[in-house]
Amino acid sequence: MTTEQLHAEILRKKSFLCIGLDVDLDKIPQHLLDTEDPIFEFNKAIIDATHDLAVAYKPNTAFYEAYGLKGWHALEKTINYLNQRHPEIFTIADAKRGDIGNTSAMYAKAFLEDLAFDSVTVAPYMGRDSVEPFLAVKNKFTILLALTSNGGAYDFQTQKTDEGELYKTVLKTSRTWQNSGNLMYVIGATKAEYFSEVRRIVPDSFLLVPGVGAQGGSLKEVCRYGMNDIIGLLVNSSRGIIYAGNGEDFAEMARAEAYTMQQEMCEIIIDSQLSKALDIR
Secondary structure, three states: OOHHHHHHHHOOOOHHHEEEOOOOOOOOHHHHHHHOOOHEEEEEEEHHHHOOOOOOEEEEEEEEHOOOHHHHHHHHHHHHHHHHOOOOOOOEEEEOOOOOOHHHHHHHHHHHHHHOOOOOEEOOOHHHHHHHHHHHHOOOEEEEEEOOOOOOEEEOOOOEEEEEEEEHHHHHHHOOOOHHHHHEEEEOOHHHHHHHHHHHEEEEEEEEEOHHHHHHHHHHHHHHHHOOOOEEEEEEOOOOHOOOOOOOOOHHHHHHHHHHHHHHHHHHHHHHHHHHHHOOO
16 A cells, blocks of 8 residues: 555545554453454454444454463464455554564565565664565565554653754654655644644655544644645554443444544544645646
């Protein structure tokens, strides 16, 4: 998928919603535990109920690795289901990898080639040679952790250096790497006041935005400072959608939460398009 195709899908669905598939067997409806593959059955039901409202899905791989081979098999079944049934959906392996070059090359092969995700999240701490193997995979995206939504982000990411805050150094430096056009960035919704600074450095890149909903981030504030000419945002919600209900109607409850977010996004997109049209006139 190209950014142009992703933008077209955002406009078609009037949505830039990403749904995080972070499956915890202690939280899913009890009746699913009697099925052969509870994790996949949960994911399938969520996808079936929400695929017309979301443009992206983001399984956090830790929630699958924690269950060993069964969990990894459920992840494989989930991405295969998405790719086969809904190829218009942008898929994100939230793996947060990043290691020396030959190791990163193997991670890139695992997630972007073998599992065929459209993108993977990567930690930038080890620098250029730990990220470029991901960027080398054609027609795939690397989503770099830049300014995250957790409280501990302030421990390092916003610390001042001679070049400014560390997250700004990450953004600026990453643009010098080979195939940097394949980069997207994680910017947390709980850091909405930083979006204007981020856009000064990466005006054209897509931003993956966690932290709306359960973590308290504001969708309107994120859009006010973070949207660009192609929307340029994938706003993620995980717990607030997938655990909206825990009975047999859990998928319908998830859809209701996703619909609420999609409708708010629809209004924002329409307002943005109207403002653009008025500017042209």
